[in-house]
Amino acid sequence: MEPQRVAVIAGGRTPFIRAGKAFKDLGPLAMSVHAVKGLLDRYQVDANMIEALAFGTMVPDPGKPNLARELVFETGFPAHIEAQTVASYCITGLRTITLIADAIAEGRIDTGLAGGVDSLSHSSPDLFREPSTGLSMGEHMERTAKAWQIPRQRQDELALSSHQNAVAARERLTPEIFPLLGEPNDSGPRSDTSLEALTGLRAAFDPDHGTLTAGNSSPVTDGAAVVLLMSEEKARAEDRKPLVFIRGMQYSAHDPADGLLMAPAIAVPRLLTRAGLKMPDMDLIEIHEAFAAQALANVEAWEQGWKGEPTGPVDWSRVNVNGSSIAIGHPWSATGARIITTLAYEMQRRNARYGLVSICAAGAMAGAFLLERESQKRSAS
Numbered sequence: 001m002e003p004q005r006v007a008v009i010a011g012g013r014t015p016f017i018r019a020g021k022a023f024k025d026l027g028p029l030a031m032s033v034h035a036v037k038g039l040l041d042r043y044q045v046d047a048n049m050i051e052a053l054a055f056g057t058m059v060p061d062p063g064k065p066n067l068a069r070e071l072v073f074e075t076g077f078p079a080h081i082e083a084q085t086v087a088s089y090c091i092t093g094l095r096t097i098t099l100i101a102d103a104i105a106e107g108r109i110d111t112g113l114a115g116g117v118d119s120l121s122h123s124s125p126d127l128f129r130e131p132s133t134g135l136s137m138g139e140h141m142e143r144t145a146k147a148w149q150i151p152r153q154r155q156d157e158l159a160l161s162s163h164q165n166a167v168a169a170r171e172r173l174t175p176e177i178f179p180l181l182g183e184p185n186d187s188g189p190r191s192d193t194s195l196e197a198l199t200g201l202r203a204a205f206d207p208d209h210g211t212l213t214a215g216n217s218s219p220v221t222d223g224a225a226v227v228l229l230m231s232e233e234k235a236r237a238e239d240r241k242p243l244v245f246i247r248g249m250q251y252s253a254h255d256p257a258d259g260l261l262m263a264p265a266i267a268v269p270r271l272l273t274r275a276g277l278k279m280p281d282m283d284l285i286e287i288h289e290a291f292a293a294q295a296l297a298n299v300e301a302w303e304q305g306w307k308g309e310p311t312g313p314v315d316w317s318r319v320n321v322n323g324s325s326i327a328i329g330h331p332w333s334a335t336g337a338r339i340i341t342t343l344a345y346e347m348q349r350r351n352a353r354y355g356l357v358s359i360c361a362a363g364a365m366a367g368a369f370l371l372e373r374e375s376q377k378r379s380a381s
Contacts, residue, residue: 003105005232007242008371011341012039012176013115013225015183016329022183023222024121027061031180031224032117033074038178039113039226047075049238051109053083054099055226056092056116056333059123060085067117086333090290091251091359091367092116093225093336098367100229101246110234115226116333123220130362133256137290137362138205138212140260145211145293147259148300152211155292156198159216159326162289166323167191172349173322176341188219189327216292221329225337227344243344244355247372248275254307256364261294263366264358265301269308271368272356278312279303283352285318286339288359289325298358322346335359340369347373 014031017023023031032055040047055068064070068083088095093116100112129136145155166173166189177185193215203210204217235242252266259265264287272278279285279302287295302311322342325335336359343355357369 001107004107006101006104006246007230007232007235008244008246008340008344009228009230009235009240009242010039010043011225011227011337011344012042012178013334013338013341014180014223015177016186016188016221016223016331017183018187018329019121019220019222021187022181023119026119026222028057028059028117028119028224029061029064029067029070029074031119031222032067032071034178034180035115035224035226036071036075036113039228043228045228047077049111050077050081050113052100052103052112053081054086054096054112054114055083056086056088056096057118058087058089058092058127058332059118059120088361089363089365090288090332090335090361091365092333094359094367094369097227097229097336097340098249101249104229104231110231112229113226114229115224115337117224118331118333119222120220120331121222130256130260136205137260138217140256141291141293142206142210142212144259144262144297148297150211150293150296154296155211155216156195158292158295159198160193160195162320162323162326163190163193165321166327169322173342176345186328188221188329189323212291212293216326218290218325218330221331223329223331223334225334225341227337227340243348244371244373246369248370250274250368251365253363253365259297260362260364261290261360262298262301263364264298264360264368265307267366267368268302268356268358269305269311271370272311273309275370277354279314280312282354282356283318283350284321284343284346284355285314286324286343286355286357287319288335288339289320290330290360292326294360298360336367343371347371
């Protein structure tokens with residue numbers, strides 16, 4: 001059997017809200033139910049079509065370790081939907097999409113849901129530290145920023161761009177969000193921030209010599225996100241037009257001593273090489289902004305060919321055009337589905353051919369996705 005092409009049909013999420021605020025009394029299961037029901041209701045998807053569900057979280061509800069299976073029961077979905085829960089830090093959302101996409105590609109299922117959730121209002125401080133080193137992610141990133149000589153000003157400029165793009169995109173992003181508890185939008189994007197305000201913030205992880213601040217780092221956030229995947233054949237039978245197809249996926253890992261959040265330097269070049277493409281072929285690029293310094297260091301690594309073939313130059317006008325994690329927020333396990341959703345809809349709006357996703361993760365790991373959309377001109381030929 002030839003592999004089935006896997007289509008992203010739709011996606012959506014809760015608003016992403018700063019931890020300790022409006023969603024502080026919601027657990028991960030409640031946010032997940034809202035996201036999943038919101039997606040199926042908005043896009044009129046019969047739950048009986050869903051054959052499998054993969055969902056991830058780093059902060060599970062107490063006594064509910066298999067959150068995905070509880071999600072099936074809590075939503076009142078058919079009990080035949082098999083479900084599994086994943087935990088892989090910030091690439092958790094990508095991992096769940098991979099599980100469902102692989103099952104579709106191999107013909108085991110036709111339709112599935114994948115996503116993630118985290119209630120960082122309820123997280124332990126230990127989750128922010130790398131178990132193998134005892135250092136926080138911010139402390140690790142300070143070391144990397146110094147090693148790669150990433151200027152503070154460039155980090156603040158990237159953070160400002162994230163906010164400006166997210167604010168400008170608010171109307172475009174609204175259809176992706178299912179309001180919850182009176183919150184219609186993400187709490188993070190700020191229209192009043194400025195380079196001067198960001199420059200005035202104190203270093204958060206190395207008070208004397210650091211460049212990472214609360215302003216150029218992603219905030220601690222609560223939220224859930226989910227995507228609907230189908231085989232190309234199933235989508236055609238259901239008369240649903242795919243947003244994009246998943247062209248390729250790549251994961252990587254290395255020694256934390258080489259940079260805890262630098263594994264995208266391996267995953268992205270490998271993915272592009274396998275596809276026979278270069279960075280200039282990418283119409284849109286989504287780089288998860290765990291820290292501005294992380295995005296900047298990995299771009300330098302790609303362009304230099306630090307741990308793979310040089311990718312070609314990155315056109316920053318194509319990067320995170322709707323803002324990313326610094327402005328929008330980062331509920332760890334939800335970020336993968338959030339980025340895939342936003343990129344897929346933006347590719348549709350622009351009739352873009354290729355979209356690239358890069359996400360770093362604790363444990364010195366990373367995930368990268370290549371999305372492809374057949375342009376109207378190409379489809380007609």
